[in-house]
Amino acid sequence: MCFLSEKAIPRSLLPQGAWTLEAEDALGTLKAYAFITEREESDVYDIHRLVQLAMMNWLDKQGELGKWTEKVMRRIEEAFPLPEYDSKREWLGYLPHARHALDGQTTVDDVKVDLLFKLALSFTILGQYREAETMWRRELEGRGKLQGPSHPETLRTINNLGNAVQNQGEYEKAEAMYRRALEGWEKALGPDHPDTLTSANNLGTILSERREYEKAETIFRRALEGREKVLGPDHPDTHVNVDNLIKILEKQERHEEAGEIRLRVRKPSPS
Structure with a gap:
């Protein structure tokens, strides 16, 4: 929870064992000490920012911060469905937590890049094109490092970035992106x-x-x-x-x- 946004954490985003009796006891203990609070709606929690910071510092001192960062990223990417307009209610609650978890991340791997794709697509569906542009650019940087500038996934991201800037009326930037994608597709396929x-x-x-x-x-x-x-x-x-x-x-x-x-x-x- 300390890696997520502090408000409205859905239980379904926690590790897959979040519905066991052991997890129930753990959540009960956290609530008893007021480290987390449960909302009126069942299985949705808030956590105070100071509690998050204290936990992050403790993990860092224990040398486990990197390990848990990777675990959290894998869980969010696993739980976050491929965004579609008709399933918006399903993924909308995960969006701020995925965004928060990715903030400040400087290393790239397949899990983070795939999660960036899902966030960019989510913001596109919501019509938040500036946010989508930010995610597409981060995904593009990651794909370029992991897969190279001519990989099909990299080229699709370039095309998607062109679409995001076009939707903001930045036609010159969009044209440059589309030309770059077109040139890459012609060479590759x-x-x-x-x-x-x-x-x-x-x-x-x-x-x-x-x-x-x-x-x-x-x-x-x-x-x-x-x-x-x-x-x-x-x-x-x-x-x-x-x-x-x-x-x-x-x-x-x-x-x-x-x-x-x-x-x-x-x-x-x-x-």
């Missing part, structure tokens, strides 16, 4: 890989936001050609690309061309 085409489509979107319509059109056509070839004309990602191309043509007042593409993709297949 080739020009027609779905991840490469997704980066291309993202780049086209940001060029459109910056009113560079001709460049955006070129990118959208390239992505559409690749998606039709790899995913087929009826795939949802292909449809997204078609819509983007139509929009960019209409922004250039090329309505006839946009209409032709719309008719072509909606033309029923022969039975």
Whole structure:
């Protein structure tokens, strides 16, 4: 508990043995000495900041601070589900504790980097893009050290970081991220890989936001050609690309061309 945020600690975040009789006795002792308090809602606790500091100092003197830091990180990453909008109630209570545990961490390993990914995705779902950007940048630094700049996970993080800064209206930074991801995907997986085409489509979107319509059109056509070839004309990602191309043509007042593409993709297949 001394590694977590001091308010609203859910029992489900404690070690897996938190529901045993031994754990029940331990929690009872902590409550009896007022080291922790249980809220009206069952199995949710608060701990005073001074108690946390005293415990951290004791662990440090015992030479066990590093060991428990790693144990806590593994437990939080294990308990924290992959964030999705529909399961927000499930992971929202873990978010401040994961953030608090990661604050001040300078070493990187797979557990911490995976937890940074979950936090970044959580803040993205919540629309807190500046917080998401901070987590994506920390994840990117970790992935670069652990897996290298050209690893697929590193490239996905670059793309996600581009999305975070785009959502804050920082289009120039977003373009740089998307170009970096696109270049990496092309080298690692080739020009027609779905991840490469997704980066291309993202780049086209940001060029459109910056009113560079001709460049955006070129990118959208390239992505559409690749998606039709790899995913087929009826795939949802292909449809997204078609819509983007139509929009960019209409922004250039090329309505006839946009209409032709719309008719072509909606033309029923022969039975």
